Amino acid sequence: MSKRKLAVIVLAAGQGTRMKSKMPKVLHTLAGKSMLSHVLGGVEKLSPEQVVVVVGPDAKSVEQVAKPHMTVVQTDRLGTGHAVKQAFGALAGFCSKGDTADIMVIFGDTPLIKPETYAQMVDLRRSENGPALLGLAFRPGESGRYGRVKQDDQGHVIGIIEFADASDEEKEIDLCNAGILLGDGPTVCRLINQLDNNNAQGEYYLPVIFDFAYAEGLDTRAVEASEEEVMGINSRQELAAAELVLQKRLRVDAMAQGVTLIDPATTWLSVDTKFGCDIIIEPSVFIGPNVEIADDATIKAFSHIEGATIGVAAIIGPYARLRPGTVIGHGGKVGNFVETKNAVLGDGAKVNHLSYIGDAEVGAKANIGAGTITCNYDGFNKWKTTIGEGAFIGSNTALVAPVDIGAGAIVGAGSTVTKSVADDALAVVRGRLLDKAGAGASFRAGRKKIKEQKLAAQNPDQNPNPSKNNEDNKG
Ligand code: UD1
Ligand code: CA
Numbered sequence: 001m002s003k004r005k006l007a008v009i010v011l012a013a014g015q016g017t018r019m020k021s022k023m024p025k026v027l028h029t030l031a032g033k034s035m036l037s038h039v040l041g042g043v044e045k046l047s048p049e050q051v052v053v054v055v056g057p058d059a060k061s062v063e064q065v066a067k068p069h070m071t072v073v074q075t076d077r078l079g080t081g082h083a084v085k086q087a088f089g090a091l092a093g094f095c096s097k098g099d100t101a102d103i104m105v106i107f108g109d110t111p112l113i114k115p116e117t118y119a120q121m122v123d124l125r126r127s128e129n130g131p132a133l134l135g136l137a138f139r140p141g142e143s144g145r146y147g148r149v150k151q152d153d154q155g156h157v158i159g160i161i162e163f164a165d166a167s168d169e170e171k172e173i174d175l176c177n178a179g180i181l182l183g184d185g186p187t188v189c190r191l192i193n194q195l196d197n198n199n200a201q202g203e204y205y206l207p208v209i210f211d212f213a214y215a216e217g218l219d220t221r222a223v224e225a226s227e228e229e230v231m232g233i234n235s236r237q238e239l240a241a242a243e244l245v246l247q248k249r250l251r252v253d254a255m256a257q258g259v260t261l262i263d264p265a266t267t268w269l270s271v272d273t274k275f276g277c278d279i280i281i282e283p284s285v286f287i288g289p290n291v292e293i294a295d296d297a298t299i300k301a302f303s304h305i306e307g308a309t310i311g312v313a314a315i316i317g318p319y320a321r322l323r324p325g326t327v328i329g330h331g332g333k334v335g336n337f338v339e340t341k342n343a344v345l346g347d348g349a350k351v352n353h354l355s356y357i358g359d360a361e362v363g364a365k366a367n368i369g370a371g372t373i374t375c376n377y378d379g380f381n382k383w384k385t386t387i388g389e390g391a392f393i394g395s396n397t398a399l400v401a402p403v404d405i406g407a408g409a410i411v412g413a414g415s416t417v418t419k420s421v422a423d424d425a426l427a428v429v430r431g432r433l434l435d436k437a438g439a440g441a442s443f444r445a446g447r448k449k450i451k452e453q454k455l456a457a458q459n460p461d462q463n464p465n466p467s468k469n470n471e472d473n474k475g
Pocket of ligand 2: 109
């Protein structure tokens with residue numbers, strides 16, 4: 001068969017009422033990416049000539065996510081067939097008689113369909129004597145309110161009946177419509193133009209084009225996929241179920257790439273997480289969008305990581321929080337209760353305990369002591385801290401940005417540093433220590449005496465021996 005052009009129409013105009021959300025349904029996220037982005041990501045792998053996303057009115061946010069693809073607005077939601085029709089005007093060279101082109105229709109609320117499944121449909125369509133129209137179908141464990149796919153004894157699709165319109169006998173059919181279809185462009189357009197809304201829901205049903213095509217004697221087929229893959233998301237509960245399906249896939253992929261997940265069920269990943277190999281991830285780790293982890297790194301338990309690049313053999317956590325803009329060099333260490341944001345740590349740099357490192361650049365092999373804070377925000381603006389290679393920052397230090405600590409410099413514990421420190425300098429900002437011999441003991445004796453006098457004044461009769469009573473009350 002000659003090379004056929006492909007246009008994909010993605011339906012995303014539904015209101016998603018059951019999500020109970022201010023946000024359009026297709027913008028809810030799974031593994032760090034919106035449903036619509038998942039669908040478009042899969043579609044893009046087919047390299048179609050054109051993608052048109054059908055959106056509802058006032059859906060600027062959906063249009064943003066659809067970019068660079070074209071969007072058309074479906075003002076009145078009159079059904080899936082009506083929605084597809086809205087895209088016809090935008091399709092150049094796909095609908096007219098004689099166009100060598102195919103049209104695929106995909107629902108924005110079925111984000112788990114694998115690119116391989118789309119490709120399988122395209123391959124079948126383009127094969128020698130490929131069917132004129134094919135749909136995606138599945139056999140659900142429990143029969144739901146899906147459209148039922150009717151087939152003849154040679155496997156041709158006779159038609160698809162919506163659940164609301166199905167007879168009791170038709171409801172018994174276990175092959176259900178997943179919604180996706182692919183067919184010859186001019187044929188799909190022509191058949192959609194013939195749809196009416198004489199049915200239980202008063203809608204223009206897209207799947208009815210199968211009935212029309214079969215009646216014309218065209219070859220109509222169904223490709224089967226798993227229920228897990230085609231599940232549609234209409235509620236928060238279904239969103240959570242889909243998230244779990246996707247997480248399981250991502251965990252399996254990560255392990256296949258050489259990542260040890262000690263407890264896969266508690267490791268949360270994003271679709272764009274990039275791994276090297278021989279990485280160990282301990283239980284209860286959350287990895288948000290835009291994270292890259294290089295070979296031999298270890299992510300210890302209860303760490304939360306997003307927008308971070310983690311170098312070879314780095315050790316993160318337990319209980320570390322790496323926020324966007326964090327880059328950890330080769331062998332770097334970020335320990336417990338450390339938060340980093342927009343911070344670049346050089347090779348071998350360590351921030352092991354209880355610190356906040358934000359808007360900072362830390363040189364190779366620098367050692368940041370426990371409780372160091374980069375004070376990056378003055379209430380109006382953010383400022384940068386730089387710490388040179390091999391510098392040592394003592395515990396409980398506040399580095400008030402903008403400030404530079406030179407390479408090899410040492411900052412004494414407890415310092416509040418407001419001015420830059422030169423390379424190899426020693427900076428200490430502290431009050432002087434007063435050490436008065438014996439003053440501790442005489443202070444204690446004096447305080448004890450005052451307390452005894454107060455007690456005696458309050459209870460002159462009951463406390464014949466106030467000093468003993470004082471001992472008993474010690475707590
Ligand atoms: C649809 C199918 C059904 C199939 C099921 C699979 C029809 C008539 N029915 O039912 O056979 O078993 O999907 O999940 O196609 N949309 C618009 N504009 C509209 C209506 C819908 O853009 O006017 C979009 C929705 O945003 C959604 C998709 O089309 O992404 C499917 O619509 P939905 O109402 O969810 O269809 P179902 O009732 O689930
Ligand atoms: Ca649906």
